[in-house]
Structure formats: C-alpha cells, structure tokens
Amino acid sequence: MPRPADVEALKQIAILGGLHDAVELASGEFAQLIDVSQQTASRRLIELTDEGLIKREMGVRKQRIRITAEGESLLRAEHLAYRRLFERQERVRVRGSVQTGLGEGRYYLSRPGYDAQFQDKLGWRPYPGTLNLDLGGAEANKLKFLRKNPVYVIEGFQAEGRSFGGVLCFPARIGDQEAAAILPNRTHYTTVLEVIAPVCLRESLPCEDHDRLELDVLLEADGATGVTVRPVPGADA
Amino acid sequence: MPRPADVEALKQIAILGGLHDAVELASGEFAQLIDVSQQTASRRLIELTDEGLIKREMGVRKQRIRITAEGESLLRAEHLAYRRLFERQERVRVRGSVQTGLGEGRYYLSRPGYDAQFQDKLGWRPYPGTLNLDLGGAEANKLKFLRKNPVYVIEGFQAEGRSFGGVLCFPARIGDQEAAAILPNRTHYTTVLEVIAPVCLRESLPCEDHDRLELDVLLEADGATGVTVRPVPGADA
DNA sequence: ATTACTATTCTACGAGTAT
DNA sequence: TATACTCGTAGAATAGTAA
Incomplete structure (x- = not known):
C-alpha cells in the first residue's frame, strides 16, 4: 500500500x-x-x-x-x-461484522404492523429475520449521520397489549442484493445496524457470524423498487 | 504546511x-x-x-x-x-517569473497582420508590448498541454518582404485583469509564455523583472469578450 | 548536466509506562 | 479504561560524491 x-x-x-x-x-x-x-x-x-x-x-x-x-x-x-x-452524496458505505442475533428480529418483522409498512415503503416483504451488522468503533460514527438523514420513517404502533417503537429505514445494497437498513428510533447508543432483505441474507450471500460485510446505504427513496412489477395472482392462467 | x-x-x-x-x-x-x-x-x-x-x-x-x-x-x-x-478543466493555472523582454514583442504586436487578428479573436487591441513569463523547469510541462489545446489560432502572413509565423492564443487572466497568452507555433522547446493585455501589465499590475506571477489560462473562447460593447464612433454625438 | 549510490544525520515510530 | 509522555531504534532524509 x-x-x-x-x-x-x-x-x-x-x-x-x-x-x-x-x-x-x-x-x-x-x-x-x-x-x-x-x-x-x-x-x-x-x-x-x-x-x-x-x-x-x-x-x-x-x-x-x-x-x-x-x-x-x-x-x-x-x-x-x-x-x-463534498459533493452531495447519495450513499454511505458502512463496514461491519456479522453479529449473533438474539432471534428477536424474526419476531418483530413478522408483526403485521411492521410488515405492512415495510412492504409499502420498500416494495417487498422482508424475510423474517435480521442480519445484525456491528460497526466497529470508528465506523459507528456514521450511524449518527444516518439518524439525521432518514429516508423512510416506520411508525410505532400498539398491538398485543404493548407498544412497538418506530424505526428509521434506508434502502441499501449488499453487493447486488437489494436490502434495507433499519435503526430503532430509541436506542441511540448502539453500534449495530440491522439489515433486512427479501431473502435470507445468511444463506444467499452467504455469510456467518464475525464475517465482515460492506453495506451501501442509499440516502434517497429507491425509485427502482417502487416500480417493481409483481405478478398478479391468476393473471397468467 | x-x-x-x-x-x-x-x-x-x-x-x-x-x-x-x-x-x-x-x-x-x-x-x-x-x-x-x-x-x-x-x-x-x-x-x-x-x-x-x-x-x-x-x-x-x-x-x-x-x-x-x-x-x-x-x-x-x-x-x-x-x-x-479528472473533471473537464476550463483553465490551467501557470506560475512563472517575469523575464526581461527583448523588446521585439512591441515590434511584432504593432504589425497590422497580427493586430487585426487579435482584435478579431479577443475583442480588444493588445498594448504593444509582451510580458514574458518564464515557467520554471517543472511548470514548463504545462506548455505542452496548451499546445495541444489551442483556443485561437493566429495565422502567419507575409509582409515587409518577410514572413511572420503563426501563433497559438489563449484568453487568460492575471488576477482580475483580462489578458491573453500567446505561444509561437514554431519554437517548441521554450519555457516562456508571452502575455499580452489591453493595458501595459508592467504598469497596471504592477510588476518588475523576476517577480513571480500566476496566470490563469482559459481553455475556451471567452464569451465575455465577444459581447463587449464598444462605443460606435459618432453614436454619442 | 544529470542520477543515484553510500555514509551519516535525524525524524518519526512504537514499546513501555505514568497519569 | 483512556491519553500521551519518555526513550530506544528503524528507517527516512540529506550530504557527499561517483558515474
């Protein structure tokens, strides 16, 4: 070098x-x-x-x-x-290591209150499970920037007798794989960025715990997903 | 630093x-x-x-x-x-030191064959005298680039029983002073750039021999000069 | 003229460590 | 834990000089 x-x-x-x-x-x-x-x-x-x-x-x-x-x-x-x-940037590249999830992502993502909003904003339904990316020390500073520049705001809601908090959501890419990054509204002092995608990233990438990954977080609504043509059930019959 | x-x-x-x-x-x-x-x-x-x-x-x-x-x-x-x-550049900044002229600039610039062409291309008549800028060693490499990217080509001509060679000409600025840089077509191996202007640069800057100057050479025809409104003789009578 | 080798100087790095 | 000091040293910069 x-x-x-x-x-x-x-x-x-x-x-x-x-x-x-x-x-x-x-x-x-x-x-x-x-x-x-x-x-x-x-x-x-x-x-x-x-x-x-x-x-x-x-x-x-x-x-x-x-x-x-x-x-x-x-x-x-x-x-x-x-x-x-210095030039208006349209994406932020973050590097982090895959962290062992707590399995709670699966639970949250399958709540209809979240699922419907993700489908609405992103144009796809997330695979029920999050990939947690731990942005090592210095890299975590980029999270502050993302919090200041949210692309989608997923609203919190009440269900099952408790409250689910709002999250910030950003279209993203891992390589060519479409994905999204999400940041819980509340917990400010974390170095973890959660990644969701229409597929199971651990299998499709593939990746394991402690692998280092690069994620491109887009700072604008992703036009491409908005016009995704989804097959209409029964149309091809 | x-x-x-x-x-x-x-x-x-x-x-x-x-x-x-x-x-x-x-x-x-x-x-x-x-x-x-x-x-x-x-x-x-x-x-x-x-x-x-x-x-x-x-x-x-x-x-x-x-x-x-x-x-x-x-x-x-x-x-x-x-x-x-990397981005299409519209000007080249050159640094050089003021060189003692040979006084020949005054003679050449007052030849009608050159004078008329300068007025046509630049929109103004050069003060009869050139300021010679010696681009020290490394800086001289920029002359090669200028030769490859001429803005105006002043044609050579025959007069007074001899031939006057063509020159390349570029709009330029010294500070806010409108000027032009000229490079004789023939002499390739020189480190000198000649500068002309509608005024006497040695007086208006002012500057003396061995002073170091910065000249911005523009790489496109200078729109501003083309539309300069010149008083029409007799119009204000 | 140059370039660039060798010898020498000295800067800047990292180990150890105090705070 | 941090930060940042002192100090020994590796390697970078310069002086002198050969080619």
Missing part, C-alpha cells in the same frame, strides 16, 4: 500533465515541487516506479515520466473519496 | 463525518483507521490540533473531534486539485 507521501508525489506529477502525456522532469525540479532534497526526490521516483505507479524513460538532462493505469486508478480513488466528502 | 500524512489523517476523520458533526473516536480506533500504533495516532491528533485543523473535547473513553474551518478548507483544496485532474 502506497504511503500518503507517495500519493502526494503522484498527484504532483499528475498536475503537471502526467496523466495524459509524458512529463519531462529532473529529480531536482521534482524535489522543489514536493519540498524535499534532490536525493529524496530521486528515491521517491524509484519507489513510485517500483510500485508500478509511474513509468520512466531516463534522458541525459531530464526523465520522461508517465503515470501508469495503476497510478491513475489510485488517483481516481482519491478523487472519489473527496467527491464523497 | 501540513505533511501528506496529516492530510490523509484529516481525510479519514472527514469520512467518518467530522466535517458535519463531532466524531467520537478513541486514539486506538483512529490508529487502526490510519494503520499506525495507538501512540502515533495520539501524536497525530495532537499535531492536527496544534495545526488548527481539528478541535477536540477530551472524554473519558473517547474524544469528540470536529474538523475546523481551516481543516475543511485544506480538504476542499485537495478536492479541487483532484477535480482539476
């Missing part, structure tokens, strides 16, 4: 035009550009070459430097990271 | 939401995030604080970290740099 100083050096070469063309550069010039000695600049160019991020043709007074496809994709990844920070 | 490792650390805090909200983070968690020891992570947070890039509230188990306005502008500058690399 390239160090931050390498990425910065590569960026400077790109600014000079190294993405589109060979750049003519002496190690001494490069040194000024990244504010180090000529020797360090020379070594950095060797490192970048060894890492496959640039290609060099040595000349007598200058070297011709071109950023490789690999180097470009590294810079594009940086670009994407900054876009996500 | 923050080191690349500091910028990377700040970026990671931003990804967790530190731009919009306080992020709850322990130094050990942060250590995992930036792949260093707890001690180094702690030190890095102290550095970021000293540099004024983040603000911290120390808690017992976690610290609440918020990116400051200064930190945000640093990240925005990074974002801008990457945007310039």
